[in-house]
Amino acid sequence: MSHATHLLANPLYVLVTMDVEEEGLFTGLYRRRNPGVTNIASLPRLAPLSDELGFPLTLLCAHSVFTSTAACRVLETMRDRHGAEIGAHLHHWSTPPFEDEEEFCKGVPERTHRLDQDLLEARLAHLLEAGRRFQGQPLTSFRMGRWDLKNALFPMLQRNGIKADSSICPLRAYRDGADHFLAPHTPYWALGRDVPFLEIPITQIPLFTFLPSLWQRLYQGSEKRDNFHFLAALSASPFWHKDPIMRLCVRLLRFRGENILCVFWHSTEIVAGCSPQVPDKAAEDHVFERIFSFFTWLKSHFNVRGTTMTGLFDQVWKKEQGKPNGGYGTTFPDKAELGPVTGDW
Numbered sequence: 030m031s032h033a034t035h036l037l038a039n040p041l042y043v044l045v046t047m048d049v050e051e052e053g054l055f056t057g058l059y060r061r062r063n064p065g066v067t068n069i070a071s072l073p074r075l076a077p078l079s080d081e082l083g084f085p086l087t088l089l090c091a092h093s094v095f096t097s098t099a100a101c102r103v104l105e106t107m108r109d110r111h112g113a114e115i116g117a118h119l120h121h122w123s124t125p126p127f128e129d130e131e132e133f134c135k136g137v138p139e140r141t142h143r144l145d146q147d148l149l150e151a152r153l154a155h156l157l158e159a160g161r162r163f164q165g166q167p168l169t170s171f172r173m174g175r176w177d178l179k180n181a182l183f184p185m186l187q188r189n190g191i192k193a194d195s196s197i198c199p200l201r202a203y204r205d206g207a208d209h210f211l212a213p214h215t216p217y218w219a220l221g222r223d224v225p226f227l228e229i230p231i232t233q234i235p236l237f238t239f240l241p242s243l244w245q246r247l248y249q250g251s252e253k254r255d256n257f258h259f260l261a262a263l264s265a266s267p268f269w270h271k272d273p274i275m276r277l278c279v280r281l282l283r284f285r286g287e288n289i290l291c292v293f294w295h296s297t298e299i300v301a302g303c304s305p306q307v308p309d310k311a312a313e314d315h316v317f318e319r320i321f322s323f324f325t326w327l328k329s330h331f332n333v334r335g336t337t338m339t340g341l342f343d344q345v346w347k348k349e350q351g352k353p354n355g356g357y358g359t360t361f362p363d364k365a366e367l368g369p370v371t372g373d374w
Contacts, residue, residue: 039288039359040332041279044229044341045084045324046195048118048172049104049296051093055304057135059122068300069100072107074317075299079111082324084090084335086111089118089172092125095159099148104163114337116170117191124152135275139175140206150185157189170338172196179373181206183219187226192346193338194219195291197230197374200241200262202254210254211241212374215289216341216361219374220347227342227361228374232291233264234282265292267319268306275323283331288359290343 049072078084088107094100107113122138126148133232141149160168169192173182178196202210212230219228235241241260248254257370263278263331264270270278282290295302299320301313327333347355364374 040334041283041327042289042334042336042341043327044087044195044289044336044338045078045289046087046089046141046172046231046291046338047121047296048293049088049090049094049173050118050120050174051091051123052297052303054295054297057137059138060132061123061127061134061164063133064123066094066097066100068297068303069094069097069103071300072103072296072344073111075320076107076111077321078324079113079335082321082328082331082335084324085337085340087111087116087170087195087337088113089116090160090170091118091120091123091174092156092159093120093123095163096157101163114170114339115160115164115168116172116193116338117156117168118172118174119153119156120174121149121152124156124264126151138175141173141182142179145187146185148190149182153185153189169193169342170195170244175206176201176209177206180219183226183228185331187220187224189266192225193227193229193342195229195231195338197228199230199233200235200258201233202252204252204255207373209372209374210257211245211370213362213367213370215287216345217367218349218361218363221365222363225342225346227345229289229291229338229341230374231264231266231293232278232282232289233258233262233266233269234285236261236263236281238285265290265323266294266317267292267323268294268298268304272323276326279327279331 051066053060122134167190171191171194173196176198197212198209199212199214202208214230214232214234216227216229220226244257264272265275265278299316301307301310307313344355
């Protein structure tokens with residue numbers, strides 16, 4: 030099969046994921062109690078992505094969102110009218126149980142691997158229970174706040190009912206946090222093929238495939254490793270890269286034979302005054318124009334299929350189990366098949 034025929038036979042499956050969260054995080058203040066979630070009211074402006082272009086949203090919601098009656102009404106609209114999946118997004122600093130009565134975290138929240146793990150799991154369970162009360166059934170998709178997930182936490186997610194996680198951000202190595210630098214950008218079975226737990230990393234790829242391993246050798250143990258993200262990484266996430274880079278990312282992804290594109294942004298990045306990049310209403314309108322322009326281009330230039338995180342899991346799990354109508358034209362690897370590459374993924 031020629032390369033072109035292969036690409037036509039295997040559509041590009043697109044996941045549009047959003048961290049749905051409270052305001053204030055871009056100011057460096059981490060409020061623990063009663064943070065504002067008025068930004069959620071803007072989600073219906075994204076409905077044409079699903080209704081007109083065919084890209085359903087995966088809305089990964091923080092605990093503060095599930096405890097807001099007004100926010101939950103918006104989530105119901107996005108789910109029931111526009112086909113969104115509702116998932117979970119753990120901001121552990123603002124999810125009960127709390128250790129004290131302080132209104133704000135003292136500085137930057139502690140990294141998850143340094144927290145008491147029983148406390149972390151209690152907060153995860155509290156978040157998922159809030160989501161279950163809203164949804165009427167368990168939530169099965171997840172993302173950890175601040176990309177702060179090391180692979181030791183995968184079993185915790187799986188035993189709490191998570192089937193599809195998207196906490197891995199390739200080509201990033203966070204100070205004092207998770208090392209995802211050499212993580213794959215395509216989905217993989219993080220706990221083995223026999224365990225229903227699929228990792229769906231954010232799509233972030235290198236400009237040239239040989240560069241990450243070279244950069245790793247040059248800057249192993251140095252904080253400069255994370256500079257790669259700003260110099261030679263490409264994604265289709267609109268708040269990380271401009272339109273030409275986003276389009277180049279998709280073209281290279283397809284040229285390299287891949288057929289999963291996972292895009293993300295924050296709910297607070299599309300509302301005026303909630304992030305430095307969107308200071309006013311004019312900037313907000315421009316953001317929506319950019320988003321719709323990119324996804325319109327994507328639909329017009331590629332054979333695309335929109336899906337949600339659990340939608341992707343359901344199909345590929347059927348294929349792994351040998352069931353009919355399963356699979357997305359590709360076979361995702363077991364992590365053990367990806368070689369002895371180091372990192373928290």
